[in-house]
Amino acid sequence: MQEKLNDLKKRLAEIIDINHAIAVLDWDQQTYMPPGGAAGRARQLATLSHISHEKFINNVIGHLLEELHEYTEGLPYESDDASLVRITKRDYDKARRVPPALVSEIAYASAHAFDAWKKARAESRFSDFSPYLQRNLDLKRHYAQCLGYTDHIYDPLLDEYEPGMKTSQVKGIFQAIKRELVPLVQTISAKSHLVDNAFLHQTFDEQTQWEIGIEAARLIGYDFERGRQDRSPHPFSTSFSINDVRITTRILHDYFPAAFFATLHEAGHALYSQGIRSELEQTPLAEGASLGVHESQSRLWENLVGRSRPFWRFFMPRIQTVFPGQFRNVTDEKMYCGVNRVQPSFIRVEADEITYNLHIMIRFELENALLEERLAVNDLPELWNKKMQEYLGITPPNDALGVLQDVHWSHGSFGYFPTYSLGNIFAAQLFDTIKRDIPDLNRHFEKGEFRGLLDWLRIHLYTHGRKFTLEELANKITGESLHTDHFIAYLKSKYGDIYHF
Amino acid sequence: MQEKLNDLKKRLAEIIDINHAIAVLDWDQQTYMPPGGAAGRARQLATLSHISHEKFINNVIGHLLEELHEYTEGLPYESDDASLVRITKRDYDKARRVPPALVSEIAYASAHAFDAWKKARAESRFSDFSPYLQRNLDLKRHYAQCLGYTDHIYDPLLDEYEPGMKTSQVKGIFQAIKRELVPLVQTISAKSHLVDNAFLHQTFDEQTQWEIGIEAARLIGYDFERGRQDRSPHPFSTSFSINDVRITTRILHDYFPAAFFATLHEAGHALYSQGIRSELEQTPLAEGASLGVHESQSRLWENLVGRSRPFWRFFMPRIQTVFPGQFRNVTDEKMYCGVNRVQPSFIRVEADEITYNLHIMIRFELENALLEERLAVNDLPELWNKKMQEYLGITPPNDALGVLQDVHWSHGSFGYFPTYSLGNIFAAQLFDTIKRDIPDLNRHFEKGEFRGLLDWLRIHLYTHGRKFTLEELANKITGESLHTDHFIAYLKSKYGDIYHF
Incomplete structure (x- = not known):
């Protein structure tokens, strides 16, 4: 049986090498590739993806998994071997249900939809994008049917990003937080004069921003011997192995938080990836558990650490040293409030910790309606704007600031959005457990010590x-199911304090 | 038959996509990869190389080539299809002769030899490297036997880098230039006081060096929309497609020519790669003809253009603008002489246009002797030093400055070195033809116009x-076989003028 296990591991290792090569090509495309490289890169990515998929759905892997399944059922659930077979089988069974031709068709359609989306967004004209969106929807409906479902067509799509999660569960979660967040936003909006962040909108030297971001990433434990930061239009993190986990950021010369918190966010993802047990290297287990769990870590480091009061107690003097002109008269308390200012706005990625989740809910509700054919593509912009007014009290002046702002639907990534909020919710739940285990966590932060937190997260997650x-x-x-109480309590406590309610 | 041709092209395109992915991974390894990435990268490269090799030696490709061979023999020799089949068959027949296990063994041995070489060079201790060199030699002798040869064991190895070239031909060429160059070096050494280059050894701001290098590369026609420059310890150029051809340079803060001429050299390679007909994209024809021909282009742009008098007539004012403190009192004539100073030295990559070839000859003679077992590995350092004294009149004080300086033998790349000199020789021969076709070439250069030269090279080469x-x-x-007269005449004329003899 050990021989079969080794055979399986060897085959999977080869596939993972290919997937990591794909990740390198993708990283280069988003960071350094010159414009002329686009066509060649698309071909290279298509070829490697095809080879990887082909090797994975090979019958031999299926037979090995069948034979090993029985054997590993006798092992502890969380043992490396049982987990390897369980998770690989989950992936394999799904991959086998989808005809390779459909996979290629989706890749092809989304490449074109992505181009169309970029142009449509630039011109703020939804009608230029809608036929491509329709095509993506049709293909993904077909895809969902191949995967199969009993309850919602959204289930198998959500499952791609958040294994085991059900649409009904997300609905319940979102109802619970919507009930709390909408009035919270209204309360705060009436008190928006209490928090000033004009000092964040000044001119900040780009190289200095770059360096202070690196310093902060290093401070929280990101290992630059096993990673690096580069610039890209959209910040992201990616792994080529447990020991090569990269992050990117983008720098706005006139708004300090953009680069700084993007770096902390991506470093949070990277801390997770760098912290996976090295014995899992080159297996399908050497990744984060899901998008939601990954996002819980980027948010935890960005928001629960980086937007916390004790963090700025420690870090404010550093920032004042490198940006004396801009921050000389800014206290740590003023900084803390400034970087936590709540303000309903049109663009999701610029949203604060509260309104962010309302942006997500709108997308979740709309993509469900589209997939269940309760909503026609052509009616999407109108309903988008209506929901923005209902949840956030503002109406986008055009589609670029509304329904066209996000890339996800152009990729056909329906079911992706909720994982952002699931990450926020799980981060808060985790953090309450951590604070029980490390009662003086805030004092650690005030001294610039994050090692205790990182070690805890490494050991437990x-x-x-x-x-x-x-x-x-x-x-x-945490000893309990995922639920929203911790997150709601966190928001109420934090913002009640900042906005005095 | 068209169907078979398309089948072949499709299979080759897939392999080329993989090879380009390998090139991206290699580029990243040499430019940006953090130290932790090394182990994972070695695995990824090994996996992709294995897949590429496996796909190429597939019997189906052999059958297709057999069937198409007859058909394309009826086509003009230089037609795309006839050339595709001819060149691919040449590669295929060679690849099939080598057992895959030997390919892996060589890759494995050279990875270890490379590590050993780095350490041995750092400690300047040849004995730490010699067992690895012996292993590389044994494997490459075996490899040469697999490929087969009638005359010299060196022939099939040389053929890997310079298809069709024979050892005997290289010997003849080297005898011809050695006869001329050794006395030339002696003549110049006696007059070394005539040329001063102390002004090149000053402090030069790195960012300014970077920018002026980019300006020069752009000036000669390197297309930054289809390429980019990055930094790496050893400058190189690489292609991911005809429209994504990258270069690297390294910057020495205290010696101006290092980065500047490395950029021109690599840009020369890149101009070649960017100039290949786009119809050849994704076929095995979308590369340079050989290492020697590639080197002819890097040398042509670096030396025949970048180290020419008319180039500095044009460019000196620019350099004076960006480095006024360093170059205010340096005339274009002084610059021209300075960047062409001849000085026997220990390190090949720092050598001038004349002594460079003597460095190459030493390596060529020694690797021949090693492969033919006329020389034992342990006796190599002594013979190296003896030849240095004989050809260049100097003896390296240690192995790091002698036999251990180059990476090539640690990779098992025997047969590679002569292509550097073949490039120099071919460049001079080409350039005489170009000057016949474009009589006022120097006047173009003096005006900063290089488009005529580039167009000529694109059309003809x-x-x-x-x-x-x-x-x-x-x-x-050029209407004649490769021969050394043009190169000898070029050197005598150029250096006779500079050194007054």
């Missing part, structure tokens, strides 16, 4: 890689 | 990609 689902991790680490 | 051998190109473009 990062080490496991992809062995468990979000729900399994929630139960295992 | 670059466009063909890999269709012809060096010898075929020499005959086709």
Whole structure:
């Protein structure tokens, strides 16, 4: 049986090498590739993806998984071997249900939809994008049917990003937080004069921003021997192995938080990826558990650490040293309030911790309606704007600032959005457990010490890689199912304090 | 038959996509990869190389080539299809002769030899490297036997880098230039006081060096929309497609020529790669003809253009603008002489246009002796030093400055070195033809116009990609076989003028 296991591992290692090569090509495309490289890169990515897929759905892997399945059922659930077979089988069974031709068709359609989206957004004209969106929807409906579902057509799509999560569960979660957040936003909007952040809108030297971001990433434990930061239009993180986990940021010369928090956010993802147990290297387990769990870590480091009062107690003097002209008269308390200012706005990626989730809910509700054919593509912009008014009290002046702002639907990535909010919710739940285990966490932060937090996260979460689902991790680490109480309490306490209510 | 041709092209395109992905991974490894990435990268490169090799030696490709061979023999020799089948068959027949296990063994041994070489060079201790060199030699002797040869064991190895070239031909060429160069070096050494280059050894701001290098590369026609420059410890150029051809340079803060001429050199390679006919994209023809022909282009742009008097007539004012403190009192004539100073030295890559070739000859003679077992590995350092004294009149004080300086043998790349000199020789031969076709070339250079030269090279050389051998190109473009008269005449005229003899 050991021989079969080794055979499986060898085959998977080859596929993972290919997937990591794909990640390198993708990283280069987003960071350094000159414009002329686009056509060649598309071909290279298509070829490697095809080879990887072909090698994975090979019958031999299916037979090995069948034979090993029985054997590993006798092993502890969380053992490396049982987890490897369980998770790989989950991937394999799904991959086999989708005809390769449909995979190619989706890739092809989304490449064109992406181009169309870029142009449509630049011109702010939804009608130029709608036929491509329709095509993506049709293909993804077909895809969902191949994967199969009993309850919602959204289920198998959501499952791609958040294994085991159901649409009904997300609906319940969103109802719970919507009930709390909409009035919260209204309360705060009436008190918006209480928080000033004009001092964040000044001119900041780009190289200095770059360096202070690197310093902060290093401070929280990102290992630059096993990673690096580069610039890209859209910040992201990516892994080529547990020991080569990269981040990117973008710098706005006239708004300090953009680069700084993008770096902390991506470094949060990277801390997770760098913290996976090295024994899992070159297996399908050497990744984060899901998009939601990954996002919980980027948000935890960006918001629960980087937008916390004790963090700025420690870091404000550093920032004042490098930007004396801009921050001389800014206290740590003023900085803390400034970087947490709540302001309903049109663009999701610029939103604060509260309104962010309302942006997500709008997308979740709309993509569900589209997939269930309760909503026609042509009616989408109108409903988008209506929901923006309902949840956030503002109406986008055009489609570029509304329905066309996000790339996801052009990629056909329906079911992706909720994972952002699931990440926020799980981060808050985790953090309450952490504070029980490390009662003086705030004092650590005030001294610039983040090692205790990082070690805790490594031991309890990062080490496991992809062995468990979000729900399994929630139960295992926090002792309860994923739920919204911690997140709501966190927001109410934090913003009640900042906005005096 | 068209169907079979399309089948072949499709299979080759897939392999080329993989090879370009390998090139991206290699580029990243040499430019940006953090130290932790090394182990993962080695695995990824090994996996992709294995897949590429496996796909190429597939019997189906062999059958297709057999069937198409007959058909394309009826087509003109230089037609795209005939060339595709001819060149691919040449590669295929060679690839099939080598057992895949030997390919892996060589890759494995050279990875270890490379590590050992780096350490041995750092400690300047040849004995730490010699067992690895012995292993590389044994494997490459075996490799040469697999490929087969009638005359010299060196022939099939040389053929890897310079298709069609024979050891005996290189010997003849080297005898001819050695006869001329050794006395030339002696003559110049006696007059070394005539040329001063102390002004090149000052402090030069790195960013300014970077920018002026980019300006020069752009000036000679390197297209930054289809390429880019990055930094790496060892400058190189690489292609991911005809429209994504990258270069690197390294900057020394205390010696101006290092970065500037490395950029021109690599840009020369890149102009060649960017100039290949776009119809050849994604075929094995979309590369340079050979290492020697490639080197002819890097040398042509670096030396025949960048180290020419008319180039500095034009460019000196620009350099004075960006480095006023360093170059205010340096005339273009003084610059021209300074960047052409001849000085026997220990390190090949720092050598001038004359002594460079003597460095190459030493390596060529020694690697021949090693492969033919006329020389034992342990006796190599002594013979190296003896030849340095004989050809250049100096003896390296240690192995780091002697036999351990180059990476090539640690990679097992025996047969590579002569292509550097073949490039120099072919460049001079080409340039005489160009000057016949464009009589006022110098006046172009003096005005900063290089488009005429680039267009000529594109039409006569670059466009063909890999269709012809060096010898075929020499005959086709210059009307004669490759020979040394042009190169000797060029050196005598140029340096006779500079050193007054």
